[in-house]
Amino acid sequence: MALVIEQFLCRTDNYCVLIHDPDAGLTASIDAPEEKAIRTKLAEKGWQLDRIFTTHHHQDHVEANLPLKDAYGCTIVGPAEEADKIPGIDDTVKGGDRFAFGGFEVHVIDTPGHTLGHVSYWIPSAAVAFVADTMFAMGCGRVFEGTPEMMWASLDKLRALPDQTVVYCGHEYTEANARFALSVEPDNPDLVARAEQVKRLRAAGKPTLPTTIGLEKRTNPFLRESEPGIRSHIGLMHASPAQVFAELRSRKDAF
Ligand SMILES: [Fe+2]
Numbered sequence: 001m002a003l004v005i006e007q008f009l010c011r012t013d014n015y016c017v018l019i020h021d022p023d024a025g026l027t028a029s030i031d032a033p034e035e036k037a038i039r040t041k042l043a044e045k046g047w048q049l050d051r052i053f054t055t056h057h058h059q060d061h062v063e064a065n066l067p068l069k070d071a072y073g074c075t076i077v078g079p080a081e082e083a084d085k086i087p088g089i090d091d092t093v094k095g096g097d098r099f100a101f102g103g104f105e106v107h108v109i110d111t112p113g114h115t116l117g118h119v120s121y122w123i124p125s126a127a128v129a130f131v132a133d134t135m136f137a138m139g140c141g142r143v144f145e146g147t148p149e150m151m152w153a154s155l156d157k158l159r160a161l162p163d164q165t166v167v168y169c170g171h172e173y174t175e176a177n178a179r180f181a182l183s184v185e186p187d188n189p190d191l192v193a194r195a196e197q198v199k200r201l202r203a204a205g206k207p208t209l210p211t212t213i214g215l216e217k218r219t220n221p222f223l224r225e226s227e228p229g230i231r232s233h234i235g236l237m238h239a240s241p242a243q244v245f246a247e248l249r250s251r252k253d254a255f
Helices: 035-045 065-072 080-085 148-159 174-184 189-203 213-219 228-233 241-253
Strands: 004-010 014-021 026-030 051-053 075-079 091-093 098-101 104-110 119-123 128-132 166-169
Touching (some): 075 080, 080 091, 104 148, 148 213, 148 241, 189 213, 228 241
Parallel strands (some): 026 051, 075 091, 128 166
Antiparallel strands (some): 014 026, 098 104, 119 128
16 A cells, blocks of 8 residues: 655644555654644544654754654664664664565665755655755755755755655745745756745645646756856856755755
């Protein structure tokens, strides 16, 4: 049976995602931003919590680790690089690792930059990836701990996933991201259309995520460094991909 996925808002703009393998009767939470919202969703679905897959150590992704472990006895998986900062961690993972979640194989991708140990979880057989604060719809995470080169390499890895991969991100930042994207690529018709659609969704109080790799490749400026329109807009026609990324990221930081 297919993987069942539930995405819901936590805190103010964090998304939590629960994944459930109905055959194995297993449920995992991607990060643990808020105890109450996660417990409510689990109760609503009638699921136990068996695992937490942590992407990175930021408080708004690990805050509910210990209370949820207490309540459900779940196992917490997270990046080895940040193990000392992830409450309750049981099993560490790193890029290239694969592990079983019921009948699904989870692939770990190292995506450092936002934090030094940030990982993403990809389940190829379900065509889904959980990228937390590395990539957002039409945007990307701030480079807090790593370098722009590091963040660019991480985005480049995500960009290489199959186009149909459904991507779940850590935050609902889409509307602001669309405004920035339009400022650097105003003539991209896919972007213009998506920005309109996002406005309508947000006005109706609806989520703009998940997205797909294919859609991000068409509309996310941080994945479109090779576009002449973007390069000429920021005056970097012959710069390296990482330089273009760094310039876009610093403009977004000040936007
Ligand atoms: Fe974060």
